[in-house]
Amino acid sequence: MPTDSTPAPEGSQHVLREESFTIDRRAIDYVQRAAATGLYEIRGLGAKRPVPHFDDLVFLGASLSRYPLEGYREKCSTRTVLGTRFATKPVELAIPITIAGMSFGALSANVKEALGRAATDMGTSTTTGDGGMTREERNSSRTLIYQCLPSRYGFDPDDVRSADAIEIVIGQGAKPGGGGMLLGQKVNPRVAAMRTLPEGVDQRSACRHPDWTGPDDLAIKIRELREITDWEKPIYVKVGATRVFNDVKLAVHSGADVVVVDGMQGGTAATQTCFIEHVGIPTLAALRQAVDALEDLNMRGQVQLIVSGGIRTGADVAKAIAMGADAVSIGQGVLVALGCNSETYLQGDRQISAVADYHRLGTAPGFCHHCHTGQCPVGVTTQDAVLEQRLQPATGARRVRNYLKTLTMELTTLARACGKQDVHHLEREDLVALSVEAAAMARVPLAGTSWIPGHSAT
Amino acid sequence: MADLTSKEFDLSVTTLRDVNQYLHRQMAADGVTAVTILNPDGAHSLACGMNAPAEIEIQGHVGYYVAGMNKHANVTVNGNAGPGAAENMMSGLVRVRGFASTSAAASARGGCMVIEGDAALRCGISLKGADIVVGGDVGSFSGFMAQAGRLVICGDAGDALGDSLYEAVIYVRGKVKSLGADAQYEEMTDADRASVEQLLGIAGFKHHPSQFRRIASARKLYHWNADANQEY
Secondary structure, eight states, rough: OOOOOOOOEEEEEOOOBOEEEEEEHHHHHHHHHHHHHHHOOOEOHHHHHHOOGGGGEEEOOOOSSSSOOOTTTTOOOOOOEOOSSSOSSEEEESSEEEEOOOOOOEEEEEEHHHHHHHHHHTTTTOOOOOOBBHHHHHOOEEEEEEEEEOOOOOTOHHHHHHHHHHEESSOOTTOOTTOOOOOOGGGGHHHHHTTTOOOOOOOOOOOOOOOOOOHHHHHHHHHHHHHHHTTTTTTEEEEESSSSSHOOOOOOHOOOEEEEEOOOOOOSSSHHHHHHSSOOHHHHHHHHHHHHHHTTTTOTTBBBBEEEESSSSSHHHHHHHHHHEEEEEEEEHHHHHHTTTEEEEETTTTTEEEHHHHHTOOOOOTTGGGGGTTTTTHHHHHHHHOGGSSSHHHHHHHHHHHHHHHHHHHHHHHHHHHHBBBGGGGOOGGGEEHHHHHHHHHHHTTTOOOOOBBOOOO | OOOOOOOEEEESSSOOOHHHIIIIIIHHHHHEEEEEOOTTTTTTSSSTTBBBBOEEESSSSOOTTTTTBBSEEEESSOOOOOTTTTTTOOOOEEEEESOTTTTTTTTOSSSSSEEEBBBTTTTTTTTEEEEEEEEBBBTTTTTTEEEEEEEEESSBBBBBTTTOOOEEEEEEOOOOBBTTTTTEEEEEOHHHHHHHHHHHHHTEEEEEEEOEEEEEEOOOOOOOOOGGTTOO
16 A cells, blocks of 8 residues: 655654555545546646556567577668559558558657657658648658548548559547547648648547448458559558457458558557556557458558557567568657657757746646647747747758667567577567466466466477 | 540440540540440449540449549439449539439539439539539538538439538528528529529520529638637
């Protein structure tokens, strides 16, 4: 039972501080906020609760039974091709690490440009979001994935034709079953015009597509997009992780070239907290179900799988690929690389403290999830003319490029240690789990045993 | 002598993909400005993604997404159309001489859609600037979350007309079963009557603008409001 052992002041009675497990300070804070406002809490980023994750897996490096590759000398390929099933022009990437869909509106135009530049330098792709395609991101991105979302804000056939792939978004991990949200303070004149909305409106967008319902319709919708793009461009289908085994199978049956599965740790710019924390399944569990679905259909390698939702490190990337993903997608990690939750921002050569600005939002560096306010102290998730200057495209591009380079070096280090000349040769057999929960979800053995919970040992 | 500016396809002979690729890639280069398509037999995605001025006549019924994302072209369906006809249209004119199924002109951003018969559920859903004129009735949830543009209904409307409207405006001549959340009747102004007259003119329907009522957003859902008992 949590207790507070602060000594009582001299002469006063001992103060007993025995906190309730059920009605703890967090619950008290929640109830009192609800009582004060009459509205649910809305915030940014992803699930904060602890869930089994890639940290709960480790690699079995090469030893006597198989030999490793030289870490610095021997080749280890990271080339990744997505959309080989039907598209005549698949997406070819230098690394299996892509940048997740995040909207202009949620992010500033400077940030969209920085992401495009960094991705282009690293030979990977960026993705639009629920606000249409900006010139900044098209011009700065060699490979740009264009999302087709329920809201269809700013959806434009010219952008469909200029994109390198189309991603039909059914849902996202932070809120499977929910529509987009952008609070009025971020709906500035440019954002409003792109979305055909009144300025300053609290935008709550649709959760279902306006012109199709269900997998049979989706198959027809995918064919329409193929007809419009003359069967050149890969069509991705993105789902928030819930009934992943069935959803991935339906996406494949509907004709997707690539399936994107976003786990519950995936981020959002603004969503109800109850949604973020209580809907959807962890990325680790989702990934295994997705791979099972592809294997069940004998479609591994024909339909590519991208996984997202809480990927942070090169080890996360390597484990996701070993589990069966063809690539990963990163949103929050990229925002943190740009400076999200930093104490300072860079202005010229000077680091300037943003701590007071965090405090004004009622938060602090390391804890901030106030993307929804549009008042991002480091200029990342904002449309404010002053704040957005705190992140310059060149600075952001350099930081994201460094981050992606680091992840790639870690990924190839781990692959070589497992004796792989190609990161895509990493396999489930290279992994064991450190916890019973992770072993059950990922369906790899608990370390040091041959035991997979729910499966009899062989 | 053959007319070199027009061309005819028979979908019972030529594949859908070949027809669409001709319309996207070859038609303009050939100097063809009028295309007739025979035996559509309910084909989906026919003449979608048009990106050049042309007169396209389809002789029969079509499936989903006819003239989807249309730009510049005038597409006429001499039959009925399936779901999502002219979805996300940008410009041009799409005319369905029969009935149109669900989600006609969904999220369309420009141009005009004319449906001479009835339209089913969710006509003009998420409309973003296009105009729609329906000669007959519309199904429930028509104009749902429509953001901009005009929807003229010459017949009756089903339930929840104009639910969660933004700045789009609906004009209705017949009975309305019910209005949706945040939709309200408003006075017709001279500008409204001129709008209706203009759109009826394009459609070729002979009604008088004075017979129409205006429906627009009360704008009470534009901002979070804890005291409004809204079911967010």
